Amino acid sequence: MDFKNIHIGDLIKNRMESLQIKVSDLSADMGCTDKDMNSLLQAETVDSDLLLQFCKILEYDFFRIYTQHLILYAxxxxxxxxxxxxxxxxxxxxxxxxxxxxxxxxxxxxxxxxxxxxxxxxxxxxxxxxxxxxxxx
Incomplete structure (x- = not known):
């Protein structure tokens, strides 16, 4: 994993694939459209409230990636x-x-x-x- 250049949308997609979760299922859980979800999955950054929702639904601490970046680079x-x-x-x-x-x-x-x-x-x-x-x- 590249802790220097974080693309959170790609990391969320990878987690979805490992759990075999479809975009339509995740967008329903998040309360948004498939189009909005696809936009989020292409985004390099995501609002912290949305990231917290992803963490809960996908059962993975995405914030830890940013913490590790801080430990290594700052x-x-x-x-x-x-x-x-x-x-x-x-x-x-x-x-x-x-x-x-x-x-x-x-x-x-x-x-x-x-x-x-x-x-x-x-x-x-x-x-x-x-x-x-x-x-x-």
Whole structure:
């Protein structure tokens, strides 16, 4: 999955196909016409209320895709003043299995070097090496 360029209409279509749901059935559940549904499925973005409906009907968290995009491409910056120790662990365990698999796939296919991944996604070097050691068996 390409977390950088998200086309939500395509992702919704893929989920519909995997569940074998017809456009007419989904449009009836969403309370719109087939023509409107086809327009939504071709759209690169969808209103958050509509996306929430898709999540419920198709039983899939499409918002997670955007969260993963933020983790990879807009990592949080460290706070300027650390008030207490709990603030230091803000980013702990933020990497989902999907993100780990995405990063490891980049390494496996040699699309990016380890150094490029560390720099571009701001993943600590030790974390990347731990993933490779743990998941590449």
């Amino acid at each position: 990592p949080s910056t460290p706070p300027s003043k650390v008030v207490n120790k709990t603030q230091l662990n803000i980013r702990k365990n933020i990497y989902t299995p999907e993100i780990i698999e995405f990063i490891l796939e980049l390494v496996r296919t040699e699309k990016k070097t380890k150094e490029e991944i560390i720099t571009e996604y701001r993943i600590p070097k030790s974390t990347l090496h731990r993933w490779i050691k743990k998941y590449e068996k």
